[in-house]
Amino acid sequence: MPIITARNLIKYYPCPEISGENFAAVNNINLTISAGEIFGLLGPNGAGKTTTLEMLEGLNQIDGGDVLIDGIDVKKNPYEVKKIIGVQLQSNEYFDRLNLSDLLTLFANLYSTTVDPMHLLAKVNLEDKANAKPDDLSGGQKQRFSIACALVHNPRILFLDEPTTGLDPQAKRNLWNLAKDLNADGMTIVLTTHNMEEAEHLCDRIAIMDQGQIIAEGTPQQLILDHAPEPPKAALHGNIEDVFLVLTGHGLRD
Amino acid sequence: MLTKLQLHLAAIFVKIFYRDRQAIFFSLLFPLIFTGIFLFSDGEPDPLKLGLVNESNNELSIKFVEMVKQEKFFEVKEGSASELKAELIAGDQTAIIIIPRSFNNLLDPGKLRLLLDASQVRQVDAIQDSLEATLLSIERNIRNIEPMFSLQLEDVKARPQRYIDFLLPGILAYMLMNLCIAGSGFNIVEYRRRGILKRLFVTPIQPKDFIISIVLARMLIIMIQLSVILALAIGLLKINIIGGLLPLYGTILFGAFIFLCVGFFLGSLAKTQESIRPIVLLFTFPQLILSGIFLPITSLPDFIQPIAHLLPLSVIASTMRDIANDGASLIAMNLNFLGIILWVLISFFVATKFFVWQKVAS
Numbered sequence: 001m002p003i004i005t006a007r008n009l010i011k012y013y014p015c016p017e018i019s020g021e022n023f024a025a026v027n028n029i030n031l032t033i034s035a036g037e038i039f040g041l042l043g044p045n046g047a048g049k050t051t052t053l054e055m056l057e058g059l060n061q062i063d064g065g066d067v068l069i070d071g072i073d074v075k076k077n078p079y080e081v082k083k084i085i086g087v088q089l090q091s092n093e094y095f096d097r098l099n100l101s102d103l104l105t106l107f108a109n110l111y112s113t114t115v116d117p118m119h120l121l122a123k124v125n126l127e128d129k130a131n132a133k134p135d136d137l138s139g140g141q142k143q144r145f146s147i148a149c150a151l152v153h154n155p156r157i158l159f160l161d162e163p164t165t166g167l168d169p170q171a172k173r174n175l176w177n178l179a180k181d182l183n184a185d186g187m188t189i190v191l192t193t194h195n196m197e198e199a200e201h202l203c204d205r206i207a208i209m210d211q212g213q214i215i216a217e218g219t220p221q222q223l224i225l226d227h228a229p230e231p232p233k234a235a236l237h238g239n240i241e242d243v244f245l246v247l248t249g250h251g252l253r254d
Numbered sequence: 255m256l257t258k259l260q261l262h263l264a265a266i267f268v269k270i271f272y273r274d275r276q277a278i279f280f281s282l283l284f285p286l287i288f289t290g291i292f293l294f295s296d297g298e299p300d301p302l303k304l305g306l307v308n309e310s311n312n313e314l315s316i317k318f319v320e321m322v323k324q325e326k327f328f329e330v331k332e333g334s335a336s337e338l339k340a341e342l343i344a345g346d347q348t349a350i351i352i353i354p355r356s357f358n359n360l361l362d363p364g365k366l367r368l369l370l371d372a373s374q375v376r377q378v379d380a381i382q383d384s385l386e387a388t389l390l391s392i393e394r395n396i397r398n399i400e401p402m403f404s405l406q407l408e409d410v411k412a413r414p415q416r417y418i419d420f421l422l423p424g425i426l427a428y429m430l431m432n433l434c435i436a437g438s439g440f441n442i443v444e445y446r447r448r449g450i451l452k453r454l455f456v457t458p459i460q461p462k463d464f465i466i467s468i469v470l471a472r473m474l475i476i477m478i479q480l481s482v483i484l485a486l487a488i489g490l491l492k493i494n495i496i497g498g499l500l501p502l503y504g505t506i507l508f509g510a511f512i513f514l515c516v517g518f519f520l521g522s523l524a525k526t527q528e529s530i531r532p533i534v535l536l537f538t539f540p541q542l543i544l545s546g547i548f549l550p551i552t553s554l555p556d557f558i559q560p561i562a563h564l565l566p567l568s569v570i571a572s573t574m575r576d577i578a579n580d581g582a583s584l585i586a587m588n589l590n591f592l593g594i595i596l597w598v599l600i601s602f603f604v605a606t607k608f609f610v611w612q613k614v615a616s
Contacts, residue, residue, distance in 0.1 A: 038302075049535070058454065059452070059455060059456065059612070073588060079458045079460065080458075082456065082457060082458040083458050087456040089449070089452065089453060089456065090257075091449050092449070092453060093448040093449045093450050094450060094453070094454065095270050095450060096274075097268070097269075097270050097273040097274065098269070098270060100267070102269070105266075106263070106266050107260040107457065109259060109266070110259070110454065110458070110459045111457060111458060112258070112259055112459040149453075150456075239330075
């Protein structure tokens, strides 16, 4: 049962080199994500992952194509879509002078709902930080808190934009467990990542993007079978990083 | 009218603003200083400092000097020409009158010399006029003639009107404008730059709810700030609010709404912290001059007056002045009230219409 369907999605940005010219940051992509899946968007920097995610979330204007989230047209009803999705952005800044508990109450208000801040903080292992300010948190704690903020209204779909970038292995694994737990409770999760281990470990299905297009899509196992560099004498060998590099090349990106 | 969401949010913003003690402290410091200055000068302009050099030193000149000294417009100091000239150049005297040696003959007393430093005196003409008027009345007194024509000053409003009574409502309105624009315009640019607005944009909140809740919260804080100033003005400067506090607060509420919304609009125009300052200055500075804060709008050149009357600060300041000085009511069916309603609609429209949640790709 698909919960997200994107058809021929296009986004133009002004070309940085030639003024007055546009280029397609997202170029005609199609996505179908099922309810209950953990879906990963992979790609080098500038591939169009975040832009795609923001169009699905109703944050970025859609220049071409359509998106249906749980049957709701994002272009027509962005505010309705926002009620059923939870979003964790790449950078998270909050109002000064409010502690974690205040902020969760604030976010619950924005969804016209109420929340028990302590219960939610316990869910992300931050119950002893209720009176701390976001600035006092470590990187991993910050990411967990921003997920807590995205959960105040118990969304059907959770979007995570590079949730483990910059985290140490412990914090990273802790966050994976959190995502798995949420998914086990029935939440659909869509995430972007540069971390191949994360994609392989966490995601049910993966789409690899490059230059605004999806160049491969499937389960991690299927992608390894199809694209891993060595001829497949053994059933499964190589890893998703090999797949990634074969598909997108070894050249450095900005 | 107001939704639960807006009230909830407003309460949270009050918490945020209230916890910013430093901002509250400094916003109250200025009115304290302002009140202090007027308290010491008693709200009246200082008397003109006048040096008198009596070269003649006879009965007539001494009598003349005594009479000049009795004029309350002047603070007279007698001395030698060289000493007073040095003071004039140093700026300690505004003008010097030199009584010539020949000043002993009623029929031909010779000319009094008036020395001024024109670069230091803004209104040479006005000083010359008031000096001449004084000299004329002294002359009549000495020659014992009744003036043929005389003016008796009578205020139609039949109330003692000091300059401070005129000034204070305008200053209150001006401070209201600055507090509001700092409270919304500067805030919003900072919130956007740090991505806080984008984080809110992820949620189903609409610009109007966000704007209304910040406006409500800021209004409360600004009412408290202005109440402190008003209390000082009424208590220490003996300002009389003839129309009563209720209509005055009503006007302040309307004004706060208008200027907070304008602040949101300016904050959406400005892309950076650097550009918000000149943009805000472009809005506030002309109004400081054109909105009749220090001098009545009617003293402006004729062709500017119709425009000046329409400015948001003008309609707010004029209404506050009418209430404070003349006991007018807020919803007097006059052009100022119409102007207020018009600006409420315009400012809310531009604030919500042009609201920008996130940095726009340039």
